[in-house]
Amino acid sequence: xxxxxxxxxxxxxxxxxxxxxxxxxxxxxxxxxxxxxxxxxxxxxxxxxxxxxxxxxxxxxxxxxxxxxxxxxxxxxxxxxxxxxxxxxxxxxxxxxxxxxxxxxxxxxxxxxxxxxxxxxxxxxxxxxxxxxxxxxxxxxxxxxxxxxxxxxxxx
Amino acid sequence: xxxxxxxxxxxxxxxxxxxxxxxxxxxxxxxxxxxxxxxxxxxxxxxxxxxxxxxxxxxxxxxxxxxxxxxxxxxxxxxxxxxxxxxxxxxxxxxxxxxxxxxxxxxxxxxxxxxxxxxxxxxxxxxxxxxxxxxxxxxxxxxxxxxxxxxxxxxx
DNA sequence: ATGATTTCTTAATCTAGGTTAACCTTTATC
DNA sequence: GATAAAGGTTAACCTAGATTAAGAAATCAT
Numbered sequence: 001x002x003x004x005x006x007x008x009x010x011x012x013x014x015x016x017x018x019x020x021x022x023x024x025x026x027x028x029x030x031x032x033x034x035x036x037x038x039x040x041x042x043x044x045x046x047x048x049x050x051x052x053x054x055x056x057x058x059x060x061x062x063x064x065x066x067x068x069x070x071x072x073x074x075x076x077x078x079x080x081x082x083x084x085x086x087x088x089x090x091x092x093x094x095x096x097x098x099x100x101x102x103x104x105x106x107x108x109x110x111x112x113x114x115x116x117x118x119x120x121x122x123x124x125x126x127x128x129x130x131x132x133x134x135x136x137x138x139x140x141x142x143x144x145x146x147x148x149x150x151x152x153x154x155x156x
Numbered sequence: 157x158x159x160x161x162x163x164x165x166x167x168x169x170x171x172x173x174x175x176x177x178x179x180x181x182x183x184x185x186x187x188x189x190x191x192x193x194x195x196x197x198x199x200x201x202x203x204x205x206x207x208x209x210x211x212x213x214x215x216x217x218x219x220x221x222x223x224x225x226x227x228x229x230x231x232x233x234x235x236x237x238x239x240x241x242x243x244x245x246x247x248x249x250x251x252x253x254x255x256x257x258x259x260x261x262x263x264x265x266x267x268x269x270x271x272x273x274x275x276x277x278x279x280x281x282x283x284x285x286x287x288x289x290x291x292x293x294x295x296x297x298x299x300x301x302x303x304x305x306x307x308x309x310x311x312x
Numbered sequence: 313a314t315g316a317t318t319t320c321t322t323a324a325t326c327t328a329g330g331t332t333a334a335c336c337t338t339t340a341t342c
Numbered sequence: 343g344a345t346a347a348a349g350g351t352t353a354a355c356c357t358a359g360a361t362t363a364a365g366a367a368a369t370c371a372t
Contacts, residue, residue, distance in 0.1 A: 034260050034264065036264040036265075040264065042260060042263040042264045044256065044259060044260060055256075056249070056252040056253040056255075056256045057253060058249070058253075064256070064257070064260075065256075082245055082246065082249065085245060085249070086242045086245050089238055089241060089242050089245065089248075090238065092245075092248060092249070092252065093212070093214070093238065093241070093248070095252055096212040096248065096251060096252060096255065097212040097213060097214075099212075099252065099255040099256070099259065100200065100211075100212045100220070100221075100255070101220070102259055103200060103255065103258055103259060103262065104190050104198060104200060104220075106259065106262045106263065106295070107198040107262070107295040108190065108192040108196070108198045109192075139262070139263040
């Protein structure tokens, strides 16, 4: 459990590395993401101050996600430990619920609906990250997001 | 904690009902799913014997998923209880990991890739459910799945 | 401050998967 | 075992979002 200061744009965990930690954000903004075989990034999660971010693989397994900073950040590294997680099971159950909703959304909602849901759910993050990042979280291209936002303005 | 016998096709939990239980499958096959505003079903999860299935909302909240049986089944109803879940945190952490992978797949893989991954990961379920159900789990239409499988045969 | 890199937008074109509909096969139901 | 219902396939056509490319605006680095 060590506090580190991390400059914007620094990768603090890479796919394939042995994963033993999660990261609690004291200040700043992190993200986790994967890179597909075409080199395209897919953001799995954002984590602003107060949140904890990490890969869901068991401690000692190889990481499946990259984690980096989108702003200069202060981060506390916390060793993964299922015993400790038992003390605090609520956030994990909440996490499962959020992931369930995300999957249902990805399967049943249009890009516009997913965008509107994102903006409503995470207004703070919407203000802090680029369109490109939001598009990547939604599972669409920045071009598609630009088009969607345009259509929205004209139709409302 | 009560054991019930459920005939194929019976809905044992509906969206909007107060949710207090999860279901442990002794025999048979259940699924959880949502229905979108166009009336289309989206399967969130299958649960064959030995698995536990339930909505991830907290006990007392309104259910966001339907749960029904795809085969005649014997099911044990278990009251949700975060204290009890603490005893057995491993399956929940595993669950988070599976959901993380599913989200990454939905965002970055084609329908064919998702199908092949499904068949490889759940060969037993592949044998037991209709194409329609598999398509619904993958987030595509049965027509699209039929097309994909055809293409696969001709290209290999 | 200035050039360079990154971000955002627009537009043309392309494609995976959706929609609709017809048809055939398998499975339930009486 | 006849009839109905559900499941699966095929084909024609459609559409949301991807791709490519190019220009404008913002941000970064020296």
